[in-house]
Amino acid sequence: MADKDVEQTNERGYIPGPWWAGLGTWGAVALIVFGGLAGAWVFFRLPGTPEEPASAYYGVSKVIAIGLATVGCTLLGRRRARAAAIKETNEWDGERT
Structure with missing residues (x-):
């Protein structure tokens, strides 16, 4: 097996994880x-809608689910970071008095 066949994880620009990992809240x-x-496009059967709308709804639901999971994780991470910052601030105030 040649070196080019082996995955290089230490290469510059290599980001492990799915494509949606860096989306952020917005x-x-x-x-x-x-x-x-x-989903509205499929519901109104506008041009480009597949013959079987179930497959289109499945794809649309995956996109929405990825968006919901990403926004939930992002907001939960921000909440935890704020809670940790408040806890750290309270610990500093307790040491000074």
């Missing part, structure tokens, strides 16, 4: 909105 909200618009 990217996730945009993904949810895009999924909702795509």
Whole structure:
């Protein structure tokens, strides 16, 4: 097996994880909105809608679910960071008095 066949994890620019990992809050909200618009597109059977709408709804639901999970994790992470910062501030106040 040649070196080019082996995955190099220490290369510059290599980011392990799924494509949605770096979306952030606004990217996730945009993904949810895009999924909702795509769902409306399928519902009204506008041009480009597949013959079997179940497959389109499945794809739309995956996009919306990824957006919801990403925005939930992002907001939960922010909440935990704020709680840790408040706890650290309270510990500093307790040591000074």
